[in-house]
Amino acid sequence: MSNKEKYRKLCETEESIPIFSKDWWLDAVAGKDNWDVITVEKDNRIIASLPFVKSKKSIFYLLRMPPLTQTLGPWLKYPKGQKYANRLSFEKEMYSKLIEGIPYSDVFNQNFHPSISNWLPFYWKGYSQTTRYTYVIGDLNEVDNIYGSFQSKIRTDIKKAEKSLRIIESEDIDQFYEINSLTFSRQNIKTPYSLNFVKKIEEACKINKCRKIYFAVDEKERIHSVLYLVWDQEFAYYLLGGSDPELRNSGSMSLLLWHAIQFSSTVTKAFNFEGSMIEPIERFVRGFGAKQVPYFNISKTNSKLLMAREAFLKMKK
Template identity: 50%
Template sequence: MPQKMEHLLERKQKYRALCEQESAIPIFSQAWWLDSVAGDDWDVVLVEKGNIIQASLPYVLRKRMGMTIISQPVLTQNLGPWLRPSSAKYAKQLSQEKDLLQELYARLPAHAFYRQSWHCSRSNWLPLYWQGYQQTTRYTYRIEALSDMEGVWADTQANIRTDIRKAEKQVSIRTDLSFERFIDLNRKVFERQGMVLPYTEALLRSIDSAAEARNVRQIFIAEDEQGRLHAGVYIIWDKDCAYYLMGGGDPDLRSSGATSLCMWHAIQFASTKVRAFDFEGSMLEPVERFCRAFGAKQTPYFSISKTNSKLLKTYFFLQSLRK
């Protein structure tokens, strides 16, 4: 076996063991998730001290026009560094973060462009600013206290509560329907906009198979008495938070309010598993309005990037002039 491949397998083996030990690593950075969305195209850099991993940074390599791009896979909300928690005083913690982050990023393979969105819990990107990286603030919407479902309902806007009550008179929520039925609903969202699925059905089945095997996914589908499927919501979760990964709906049945009812059932279910619910965005205004209406709080997260290629720098500059 070539030495490079040997080292890759060793890193991944160490990282898989780390993910098994550290449940605080977000679901999108877990080795099994990366297997399901990227196959063999992902790698990881590690910083170890005394045979203990202090920091990790999984990533996906792509080739575009002969250039190496470091990015994150589709349907992967965040992907970035994990640092071992420290009990040191605050000033020392910042010093440790600086050293670990800069060492992690120095170990990345040569690349023309890098971009990853970090988990919202990681806010100190200053050490990378000193290394020439850039940051764009993006937003997701989160409900942080699922333990207080009465408070969540009270914070939900009146129009959503009306939709939920209306839908309850027309449909029932099923959690026993096949993933294929959900894909049909998901596809209709894009068909209504004249678009094709932005991901392959094979990818969706890979994700679903892996998540179902670990019992970290649930599908909610609204069905009426005629057997028509109105809407569906697909969530996944880790030890801390549930994520609204995908949705779907029949455009001819949009007025039933079933999407809101599916989402409410998903939130209620999540409250039995984790402490928080993440709507995964969105920066799109109509989607943002829907997420916010459930009383979710706007939560910033960072998109970190760096362009090393002079050709790409010129291209991005010309693009900015056109805008």
Template identity: 45%
Template sequence: MYDKKQRYREFSEKEKTMPIFSKGWWMDAVCRDSWDVILIEENNEIIGALPYCFTEYEGIKKIQKVVLTQNNGVLIKYPESLKYDTKLSHEKKIMNLIIDEIESLNINRYQQYFHYSITNWLPFYWRGYSQTTRYTYVIEDTSDLETLYNRFNSNVRKNLRKATKQLEVREDMGVEDFYHMNKMTFDRQGIEIPYSLELIRRVDNECSKRKVNKIYYCVDDNFNIHSAIYLVWDDESVYYLMSGSNPLYRSSQSLTLLIYEGIKLANRLGKKFDFEGSMKENIERFFRQFGPIQKPYHNIYKEFNTKNNNGMGINLSGEL
């Protein structure tokens, strides 16, 4: 019996350039059974894919962005030595085949964030989908820490000197304690944390099996924990996935110190450092001060006619 998801899991393990958030095991962890995948095959080889998480509530079926998952839209495998116009033709072919499959699913809504490496969304536009641009920040070359440090904003360097004198960075925190720290950040803002401890345990378990995660945290001389950060990585990048800070110690600049530890980890692993971005102005300003490159990526969405779902979409003015 053909097992599409298992075939995709095996494919995702072999594809070294695939972001961690599109790996089959990641989808298992964050979506459990509520995910599937569109596969485009040629000569028994996968040349395109779209893993997705689906939900159904009160008769509304939708594909939506996955919690804790920066991106997991279209994936395209390119033949070697393509000319640029041929590359665009290849993308159009794969994307149209994927769109055909999306629109055969009888869903009411579609929304996914594509990885920043996907710069061409025209085939989706031509099929009635809409787009908003989002941004992440990436340090593409972490090989020279001294050069990176000198690129930091002077405030970052000052805060690092302050934090280094007062705090010790440790890495022996369990995932339950990290979740408690992470929840503090949401509590301070009066926001309900959008994921459960059970989900974080699943992610942590799968990442730990593959040795692609790290928790750093800061303590002072009295062993008070100031903040903690959760990092994951794939073959290309280290990602700033989550963090949490005790509001009593926000002035200690502990998070600045932990992000620098994450950048140093990326240096040791020979990878990029991806801040995972934020559209909030104060967070964007904080990330930008570390000297990364701004990377735009696409939020692609469409709402379908629920009375007669024939693939004709209604363009929305904002995100779903």
């Protein structure tokens, strides 16, 4: 049995593997033949893994993030009752073995899960790190307290939207994509993923029962905003959303997010706004009282040609 086959078996039973590292998610966003995984075993059990997605651009071989996938990175099965010093030793040993298994690429680039706070073994092997941020509501147990932590503008938008809109669940992915794409067309930007690509994610998430599609509609059945939610054992993720530019002042997105947060409290532990590095988006999601949480982007360029190009671009700046 190959590492990949063993990993598929692990994903069937190990709930602590994040949704974006699950085999079925990688099948959907990369294709079954375009990803692989490095594993470390003990007593015939996988205790560490690092999935990666392969691609080629021109003459360059790349290991990087697939679309609509927030994080990859290592997963470890920690021994129970570890002291902190022993935990760090375990991480060093496992990460070192995973790094040894990474195949050659001209560029390696992955976002690591926010739970990973130790990237030193990667630094020692020549990798670089950039800190990125998402916003997280970390405890969904007290939903009333969460609402109280919203900024006044968010609460006002929700109350305004509740007067004229209702939230419905839908499985109409074509209609969802149409509204989602309006967000990009308003900015004269091509939607960075196709309808067929989103349908692959939808099919996989529907089979694995870990998604909701919400529409905010008015009495005329006009769709004001849409939201696509996915979740795993630890987090619910605001994966995709969008609003009709002509109706975007109705408060519909605030209402949708509040509805998604309430639902998420019934299926998981925390709500992740899924990356907030763009200033207007950061300002909006910060209004929900979420905590700023760092996560690491880990990269390494092996191609001398690309290294020279990067150095030249830095000099120009």
